[in-house]
Amino acid sequence: MAKQASKKSRSSKGGELQRLEPSSLCGFDVAAKAATYKPSWYLALVTATMAAGAFLAAAWLAIPLGAARVLSAAPSGARQQRRGNEIRVQTDLVNVLASVTDANGKPMPDLTQDAFQISEEGVPQKLEVFEAETNRPLDLALMVDASISTFKDLKFETEAAAHFIRQVVRPGDTLGVFEFAETVTRLSDFSDNVPKLQTAVRQIAPGAGTSIYDAIVLGSNALKRRPEGRRRAIVLVTDGGETTSVSKFDETRRTAVASGALLYTVLIRPVKNENGRNTAGEHALITITDSMGGDMFTLDDMNQIDDMFDRIDRELRTQYLLGYYPRPVPPPASNRHIQLDVKGDYTVRYRKEYFTPAPTP
DSSP states (O other): OOOOOOOOOOOOOOOOOOOOOOHHHHOOOOHHHHSSOOOHHHHHHHHHHHHHOOOOOOOOHHHHHHHHHHHHHHTTTOOEEEEEEEEEEOOOOOHHHHEEEEESOBOOOOOOGGEEEETTTEEOOOEEEETEEEEEEEEEEEEOOGGGGGGGHHHHHHHHHHHHHHOOOOOOOOOEEEESSSSEEEEEEEEEOHHHHHHTTTTOBBSSSSOHHHHHHHHHHHHTTTTTTTTEEEEEEOOOOOOOOOHHHHHHHHHHHHTTTTEEEEEOOOOSHHHHHHHHHHHHHHHHHHHEEEEEEEEEEEEGHHHHHHHHEEEETTTEEEEEOOSOOOOOOEEEEEEEEESOOEEEEEOOEEEOOOOOO
C-alpha cells in the first residue's frame, strides 16, 4: 500500500550573475591599446567596421513596431519560427473537455462542431480540434471521505464505489483509490486491475477530521503526473465538512485547475437542514467544481449513490474534446477565462479557466 500524506515542502535555488568588463574578456587594456600607433590598413578596417555597424543599427530601427510587440508577447512555452524577415509565434494548444446535457440531464452526444462557439477573454477563437464522444483513455482519481461524520454510511459508500470501479474502468483506462480524513492516503496506484482496485476501496477505514482541500490537491498533482494526451478526472465522495486541511482554498483551486482534470463531487448530506451542517466546504466545492468543469451531485438518501455513479459514468463516455490556439497570444503567468456556448436549450459543463506558464529565467 502506498501512502501519501498531505505535507508541503519548499525549495529555492539562487544564483549570482558576474559582470565581465571588456578588458577582462580580451586579456589586455583596450584603452591603452587604442593609444598605440595604427597603420593605414588598420584605419581602413576600422572605417569599414563602423560603416557595417551603422547599417545594422538602421536595419534594427526599421523593424516595424508590431514585430517588436510580437516578440515581447510570446509566453513561456511558446515557440518562435523565423521565415525570412517574418517572425511567427506558436502557442500551445488549449484543450477543453465539455459535457452537454438536455433539460432532463440526459447527455447529448451527437452535436456537430458548428453547434459550439468558444472564446477566451471575450475574443472568439477558431476551433482546431473537435472530437465528439472522445474515446481518449481516462485517468481517474477516486477519493472517498473516511471521516467520522460519514462512518454510518461508509460501508454503503465503499460498496457503491466498488460497483462504480467495475463500471467505469475500460481498456486503456486507469484508476487510483484514495481515502481522506485528517490526512490523505493513497490505497492503490493508478491501475486497470479492477479486483485489486475494489479490494483497495473496501479497505477504507474511518478517521478523524476532513481534509477536502488536501485531497483535491494531492489528487490533482497525482493526475498531472500521468501521461499527456489522456483525459483526467477526480470523483470525490464527501459530506463537504472541511475541517483539517493544510492547503488553503485559493491554492487548492489553482492546483486543481492547473491539473486539467474535471471534478465530479458526490455530496452526501447527513443533515438536510443547513443550520446543522458545515456549509463552508460545500460552497467551496461548488466554486472549485465550476472552475474545473465536471458536476456536483447532492444526495439526501444513500440509496441514490448508485444512480449518481451511473450518471458520472455516462457523462465521462459522452464528452466532447475541443481545442484551439489562443489569439492573441496570452501573456505568461496569467489567468485566462474561457466561455463555451452551445446552440440549443442545453447545459454545457467545461473548465472555465486555465493558467499560462510563468516565464523561464
